Each structure stands twice: as structure tokens, then as C-alpha cells.
Amino acid sequence: xxxxxxxxxxxxxTYLIAIIIAAFFLVPLLWLLSLxxxxxxxxxxxxxxxxxxxxxxxxxxxxxxxxxxxxxLWNGLKLSALGGxxxxxxxxxAAYAFSRFHFQSRSSLMMSILAFQMVSPLVILVxxxxxxxxxxxxxxxxxxxxxYIAVSLPMAVWLLKSSIDGIPKSLEEAAQIDGCSxxxxxxxxxxxxxxxxxxxxxxxxxxxxxxxxLVPFLLLTTDSKLPISVAIFTFAGTSSASSTQVLAAxxxxxVVPAIVAFLLLQRMIVGxxxxxxxxx
Amino acid sequence: xxxxxxxxxxWLLPVAILLGVFYLYxxxxxxxxxxxxASLRGGEEHYTVDSFVALIANPALPDILWxxxxxxxxxxxGQQFFGLGIAVLVMRGERRRLYGMTALRTIVLIxxxxxxxxxxxxxxxxxxxxxxxxxxxxxxMMSIQPVAWLSDPGIAMISAIVSNVWRGTAxxxxxxxxxxxxxxxxLYEAASVDGANGWQRFRFITLPQMRAAIxxxxxxxxxxxxxxxxxxxxxxxxxxxxxxxxxSLYTFNTVFRNLDLAGGSVLSVLMLVISLVLAVGYASFLxxxxxxx
Numbered sequence: 001x002x003x004x005x006x007x008x009x010x011x012x013x014t015y016l017i018a019i020i021i022a023a024f025f026l027v028p029l030l031w032l033l034s035l036x037x038x039x040x041x042x043x044x045x046x047x048x049x050x051x052x053x054x055x056x057x058x059x060x061x062x063x064x065x066x067x068x069x070x071x072x073l074w075n076g077l078k079l080s081a082l083g084g085x086x087x088x089x090x091x092x093x094a095a096y097a098f099s100r101f102h103f104q105s106r107s108s109l110m111m112s113i114l115a116f117q118m119v120s121p122l123v124i125l126v127x128x129x130x131x132x133x134x135x136x137x138x139x140x141x142x143x144x145x146x147x148y149i150a151v152s153l154p155m156a157v158w159l160l161k162s163s164i165d166g167i168p169k170s171l172e173e174a175a176q177i178d179g180c181s182x183x184x185x186x187x188x189x190x191x192x193x194x195x196x197x198x199x200x201x202x203x204x205x206x207x208x209x210x211x212x213x214l215v216p217f218l219l220l221t222t223d224s225k226l227p228i229s230v231a232i233f234t235f236a237g238t239s240s241a242s243s244t245q246v247l248a249a250x251x252x253x254x255v256v257p258a259i260v261a262f263l264l265l266q267r268m269i270v271g272x273x274x275x276x277x278x279x280x
Numbered sequence: 281x282x283x284x285x286x287x288x289x290x291w292l293l294p295v296a297i298l299l300g301v302f303y304l305y306x307x308x309x310x311x312x313x314x315x316x317x318a319s320l321r322g323g324e325e326h327y328t329v330d331s332f333v334a335l336i337a338n339p340a341l342p343d344i345l346w347x348x349x350x351x352x353x354x355x356x357x358g359q360q361f362f363g364l365g366i367a368v369l370v371m372r373g374e375r376r377r378l379y380g381m382t383a384l385r386t387i388v389l390i391x392x393x394x395x396x397x398x399x400x401x402x403x404x405x406x407x408x409x410x411x412x413x414x415x416x417x418x419x420x421m422m423s424i425q426p427v428a429w430l431s432d433p434g435i436a437m438i439s440a441i442v443s444n445v446w447r448g449t450a451x452x453x454x455x456x457x458x459x460x461x462x463x464x465x466x467l468y469e470a471a472s473v474d475g476a477n478g479w480q481r482f483r484f485i486t487l488p489q490m491r492a493a494i495x496x497x498x499x500x501x502x503x504x505x506x507x508x509x510x511x512x513x514x515x516x517x518x519x520x521x522x523x524x525x526x527x528s529l530y531t532f533n534t535v536f537r538n539l540d541l542a543g544g545s546v547l548s549v550l551m552l553v554i555s556l557v558l559a560v561g562y563a564s565f566l567x568x569x570x571x572x573x
Binding site: 244 | 291292294301302305307309320373380381385386387395398413414417506514531532536555
């Protein structure tokens with residue numbers, strides 16, 4: 001057998017394995033979709049009706065016409081976005097300093113920032129719950145947003161640092177010669193140049209904030225303030241076997257925004273992730 | 281003004297304040313609370329080691345730790361193995377310019393952006409023993425006895441691991457994919473000239489070159505799995521019985537169901553110590569990076 005035909009055989013095997021892997025990762029989502037499109041009767045027919053005979057959008061209609069549900073989506077979006085913006089505002093100067101200043105203990109400081117990522121949010125929430133209760137911040141979006149910011153800070157600092165590292169220093173030096181201040185350089189030159197890095201970090205943080213569960217679950221009690229992640233959990237607790245199709249639709253609605261955001265900006269996100277992974 | 285601007289620490293101040301208020305201070309407070317009798321109900325607090333004593337005497341603890349260990353080990357091994365396999369496969373496909381490799385990478389990554397809560401609920405619908413449970417209804421169609429995926433204590437753990445591997449593999453894959461891209465292709469060319477076969481190239485070039493990536497990834501996913509909470513609470517709620525009650529879930533239940541703040545703080549300290557030991561343990565295997573910086 002020539003080496004070329006052996007390679008062709010391996011190509012075939014590659015495809016075969018790729019299809020099995022794709023199936024493993026896709027089938028759960030397709031099953032969710034299949035259930036969400038069914039009537040209550042068809043749910044009980046199981047896998048024999050993988051493609052429902054009478055597909056219906058009624059479950060989605062029921063979910064999306066419920067003002068409470070729209071409100072959960074809005075809360076999720078609001079908290080994710082505010083958390084993402086706040087995080088970038090705090091992280092960007094630090095990332096700049098780590099990238100552009102040479103000072104003692106720089107790498108150990110960066111490592112210690114990363115170390116915070118290893119602390120489970122559960123650990124800090126035990127005491128934070130009490131402070132927030134005594135400050136009257138419990139059950140409010142402000143306190144939750146602040147914790148979102150803190151939780152995603154370590155990753156944001158690292159991502160932005162590696163983006164800033166990728167910008168040539170010469171432009172900044174030219175500005176410096178022209179008499180631009182440090183902050184002026186950061187604000188007028190570095191930040192605009194690093195805009196793609198900021199955007200991908202923002203989207204990535206928003207996606208992760210969207211799946212936050214523990215923080216809003218513990219700190220928010222009023223139903224109208226809950227984000228979607230907590231709401232579907234509560235909904236699952238109250239639903240029964242006969243409302244599985246509605247739960248599936250609700251799950252899908254909660255999952256789709258994150259998937260869409262990811263698909264639209266996948267190249268940027270994968271780039272940011274791999275850059276971080278190679279250097280981290 | 282000049283001086284403030286040129287001092288790197290003034291640029292780091294916002295991060296320091298935020299991490300100080302929301303991480304450092306709470307961590308110290310957890311350490312302090314572990315030595316009290318604090319309860320979420322309130323009441324008078326005094327310092328005591330009773331909570332530590334109670335933890336050591338707690339007959340449930342060994343089971344919880346074992347459950348946590350099995351769940352973490354299974355997830356980490358599964359995610360590393362799958363992640364590496366898929367990364368190697370995608371790299372090979374790209375080298376041979378096969379179609380659909382980006383699609384495969386995307387499909388795997390989609391699972392990663394799915395919220396943990398939704399992950400648990402989705403897998404509950406797959407594993408369910410009710411008629412709409414996908415896996416069992418396929419088994420029934422093939423006239424195979426359905427399996428008690430979530431209600432048999434031994435199998436429930438496997439189900440939890442499978443769902444966690446499904447969601448977590450993407451992260452390992454992307455880390456390994458990046459690391460594979462970073463390997464100097466001339467190494468492979470040299471090996472081919474020397475007549476090395478595919479397995480030998482993997483064994484003697486890929487694996488050694490990936491050492492750092494594998495170690496870093498191990499730390500990150502071990503700690504992420506250890507902290508997994510939402511995907512388990514929505515899949516099994518810790519059951520049946522206590523079969524899938526991992527340490528994070530147990531800590532949560534102690535504080536927010538039993539309102540035992542001190543006991544929960546002791547468990548939090550235990551979680552911190554385990555994470556710390558893991559991080560230090562892995563880090564000591566890492567090659568010194570300063571040399572080439």
C-alpha cells in the first residue's frame with residue numbers, strides 16, 4: 001500500500017470518528033429541540049417520534065408571551081452586560097500596567113490574580129451574604145453585578161494583557177515623544193487599538209455571566225429580579241412530567257442567546273481563548 | 281500627576297480593591313467564621329472549635345469526600361482524554377484539508393457555552409426514566425432493558441460524570457488545540473525523515489511538547505470540577521440518597537438549608553485547602569517558565 005492510499009484510509013477514519021463525536025455533542029441539543037416542538041401527547045412517545053408528527057410552536061408561544069419570562073431574559077441580559085462592562089473598566093488599566101510597565105513582583109502579582117479564579121464562588125458567598133444583608137444590598141441587582149465583576153476579573157485581566165501585548169509599542173512611543181501623558185496614551189492609543197480584544201473579552205465574559213447561577217440564586221429573592229438561569233431552575237422544580245415540553249422550550253430559550261453570541265463571534269472568542277491558553 | 285501615572289500600582293488599584301473586598305476579605309472571614317458557632321439565623325456568636333470537631337466526627341464526611349473524588353477524577357480524565365483526542369483529530373483534519381473540521385470544533389464548543397443549570401436539565405431529559413427519556417426509550421425500541429440512570433446510586437454517578445464531560449471537554453480541547461498549533465512542525469518533519477510512525481511521533485514529540493499544557497489544563501479543570509455545583513443540583517440534586525452529593529453541594533446545603541454558617545465555613549476552608557494543595561502540587565511539576573521570558 002502506498003503512503004498516499006494509507007493517508008486516504010486515515011482520512012476516512014478521521015471522518016468516521018468526527019461524526020461520532022459530533023453526534024455525541026449534538027444529540028442532547030437535538031433532543032431538547034425535539035421535545036420543545038411536541039404536543040403534550042407526543043412527549044410520551046419518546047424516541048420513536050424523534051421528529052414529531054404534529055410539531056408545534058405552542059410551547060415557545062406560551063413561554064415568550066409570558067411577561068415574567070421576558071423579564072427573566074431581560075434580567076439575565078442586564079446583569080451579564082453590566083457585569084461585563086464593569087469588569088472591563090476595572091481590568092483594562094491593570095492589564096495595561098502588566099503589559100507595559102516593568103516592575104518587580106509583576107509576574108507573581110499576575111499569578112496571584114489568577115489564583116483567585118481557583119476560589120469557588122461558594123466560599124466567598126458565605127460571608128458576602130452576611131455583609132450584603134447588613135448593608136441592605138441583598139435582593140438587588142447592584143450587589144449581584146459587583147460580584148459578577150469580581151468573579152470574572154482574573155480572566156479579564158489575563159485576556160486583556162495578552163491582547164495589549166500584541167500591539168506594537170512604537171505607536172505609544174511616538175505619542176510619548178509628542179508629549180502625550182501616560183493616561184492619554186492608554187486612553188487615546190492603546191484602547192482603540194485593542195478594541196477587538198476588548199470586544200472578544202466582553203462577549204466571553206457576557207456568555208459566562210449568562211450562565212451564572214449561584215450568585216443570583218443566593219442573593220436575589222424577589223421573583224421579578226431573577227435572571228433566566230435561576231428562573232429555569234425554579235421552573236424545573238415546579239414542573240411535572242406533563243409539562244416537560246414547556247420546560248424543554250424554556251431551556252432552549254435560555255440556551256440560544258449564548259449559542260448565538262458564540263457563533264457570531266466564534267473566531268474572535270476562539271482567538272482570545274487560544275491566545276490566553278498558550279501564554280497561560 | 282506624572283508620578284501617579286508612572287507608578288504601575290496606581291493602575292492596579294481598582295483590581296486590588298475589588299478583589300480585596302469581594303475575595304480576600306471574605307476568605308479571611310470564612311477562616312474566622314470556621315472558629316465560631318455562627319448561624320444564618322443570627323444569635324450570639326462566640327469563638328469555638330466545635331464546628332471543626334463536628335466535621336471530623338461527621339460520619340457523612342468520608343462518603344462526601346469519596347463522591348467528590350470519583351466525580352472529579354472521572355470528569356478530569358474524561359475531559360482530558362476527549363479533549364486531547366478531538367484536538368489531535370481536528371489538527372490532522374486541518375493538515376489534510378478535510379472539510380468540516382471547523383464545524384466539529386464549533387459543535388464541541390457549543391456545549392461549553394450552555395449554562396450549567398441548563399446542562400443539568402438537558403441531561404435529565406436524556407437520562408429520564410419517564411417515557412420522554414431519550415436514552416431509555418431508544419433502549420426500549422431495541423428491546424433492551426432500560427437503565428435506572430438517575431435513580432440507581434452507582435449509575436447516577438456515571439450519568440453525572442457523562443454530563444459534566446459533555447460540557448467540559450470543549451475547554452480542554454481548545455487548550456490542547458492551541459498547544460498543538462504551537463509545536464514546531466520541523467520536529468515532525470525530522471521525525472518522518474528518521475522513519476518514525478504516527479504513534480511514535482505522538483509518543484515522542486506531541487506528548488512531551490504538550491506537557492505544560494496538560495498540566496495547566498489539569499489544574500484548571502480539576503478545580504472547575506471541584507467547584508461544580510449548578511450542573512449537579514439540577515441533574516440529580518445530590519441524589520439518589522447522597523450518591524452524587526459532592527463537597528460543594530454539601531457545603532451549600534449546610535449553610536443555606538441547615539443555616540449552619542460555622543459548619544459551612546469549615547467545609548469552605550476544606551474546599552480552599554484542597555484547591556490550594558492541588559494547585560501547588562501541579563505547579564511543582566511545571567517547568568520553570570521565567571527562563572525563557
